Every structure is written in structure tokens, then in C-alpha cells.
Amino acid sequence: MAKSKKAQGLEELAAQIRVCTRCPLHESRTLAVPGDGKFSAKVMIIGEAPGKEEDESGHPFVGSAGRFLNHVLEGTGLDRNDFFITNTVKCRPPKNRTPKKLEVDTCTSNYLFEQIALLNPKLIMLLGTVAAKKVLGVKSINEARGRVILHEGRKYLVGYHPAVRFYREDLGEKVKEDFALLKREVKKVKR
Numbered sequence: 044m045a046k047s048k049k050a051q052g053l054e055e056l057a058a059q060i061r062v063c064t065r066c067p068l069h070e071s072r073t074l075a076v077p078g079d080g081k082f083s084a085k086v087m088i089i090g091e092a093p094g095k096e097e098d099e100s101g102h103p104f105v106g107s108a109g110r111f112l113n114h115v116l117e118g119t120g121l122d123r124n125d126f127f128i129t130n131t132v133k134c135r136p137p138k139n140r141t142p143k144k145l146e147v148d149t150c151t152s153n154y155l156f157e158q159i160a161l162l163n164p165k166l167i168m169l170l171g172t173v174a175a176k177k178v179l180g181v182k183s184i185n186e187a188r189g190r191v192i193l194h195e196g197r198k199y200l201v202g203y204h205p206a207v208r209f210y211r212e213d214l215g216e217k218v219k220e221d222f223a224l225l226k227r228e229v230k231k232v233k234r
């Protein structure tokens with residue numbers, strides 16, 4: 044069967060990302076991480092940047108963040124394969140530093156916004172300040188979390204990245220709240 048235009052477009056973008064040298068982050072990466080998931084996914088999750096395990100495997104949300112997501116999805120009838128999961132920048136910044144503006148601007152203008160346009164999901168969850176600022180222009184996570192934001196014809200949620208729990212224990216409850224809201228909204232999208 045011929046591939047859909049969407050599948051073809053997303054696969055082409057992934058192939059470009061894997062060999063991309065458009066910003067300095069390509070110098071320190073092991074593997075670029077284009078994103079994983081069904082091309083028919085109605086929900087997209089966008090984090091900040093690949094971490095160590097993602098850089099080594101070439102896949103997003105592996106390790107503890109992946110286990111956390113699997114736990115959150117228990118009882119929804121969905122698993123992580125029902126989502127398209129990616130990051131704002133596709134290559135790991137040295138020592139996990141925050142990606143710089145030039146890196147974020149270069150990567151999103153070439154890849155992330157095209158992925159969103161092709162996938163056309165009903166709901167997007169943005170995890171972390173970098174993703175929320177770039178996609179929605181919000182100043183902080185606290186300003187935007189805990190509610191559904193309608194933007195350019197689709198629903199957005201903003202939340203803390205699950206990894207934040209390891210260095211900010213005080214944010215653990217907020218992470219749980221953010222993913223509880225995702226769980227509720229995912230059920231609506233599924234209908």
C-alpha cells in the first residue's frame with residue numbers, strides 16, 4: 044500500500060534530523076532523536092531536549108521518564124505508542140544544559156513546527172519552559188499549567204517535565220497534577 048503523505052513527510056523529516064548539522068548541538072550528540080509514535084496519533088508530547096539515555100538510544104522518553112509516562116497512562120486504554128513523542132530540539136545539549144535560543148530557533152523552524160503541521164494532533168502537551176515558551180510564548184510554566192489552552196485550533200497543556208522531580212522534590216506533586224490533567228484530556232480526545 045502507498046504511504047500517506049503524512050507518513051512520508053514525517054519519515055523524511057526524521058531522516059533529515061538524523062544527519063542534521065544545522066546548529067552546534069550536532070557536535071556533541073551521539074544520536075539525534077527525531078521522535079517516536081504513530082503517525083495517526085491525536086496527542087503529541089513535546090519535551091525540551093534529549094537526555095543521556097535518549098542520546099544513546101535515539102528514542103525519546105526512555106528510562107525513568109518513560110516509566111513515569113507508562114504509569115500515568117495505566118487505565119486510559121492507551122499506551123505510549125498512541126502518542127507522538129518528541130523534543131523541542133532533537134540533539135542532546137552538552138551536560139544537559141538548557142538549549143540556547145539559536146539552537147531552539149534553528150531546530151523548531153526546520154523540524155518541530157513541520158512535525159506539528161504534518162501530524163496535526165488534537166492535543167499537544169508541552170513539558171518544560173523551553174517548549175512552552177517557544178510554542179505558546181508563555182513566560183513560565185506556572186503561568187500556563189493546570190488548564191487547557193486553545194491556540195491555533197487545537198488544545199495545549201503545559202506542565203513540568205517528569206525529570207524535574209529528581210532535582211526539585213517540591214515539584215513532584217505538580218508533576219502528578221499535570222499528568223492527571225493530561226490523562227483526563229486524553230480520554231476526551233480518544234472519544
Ligand code: SF4
Nearest residue numbers: 063066069133134150
Ligand atoms: S538540534 Fe536540531 S537543528 Fe541542531 S543539529 Fe540537532 S537536529 Fe539539527
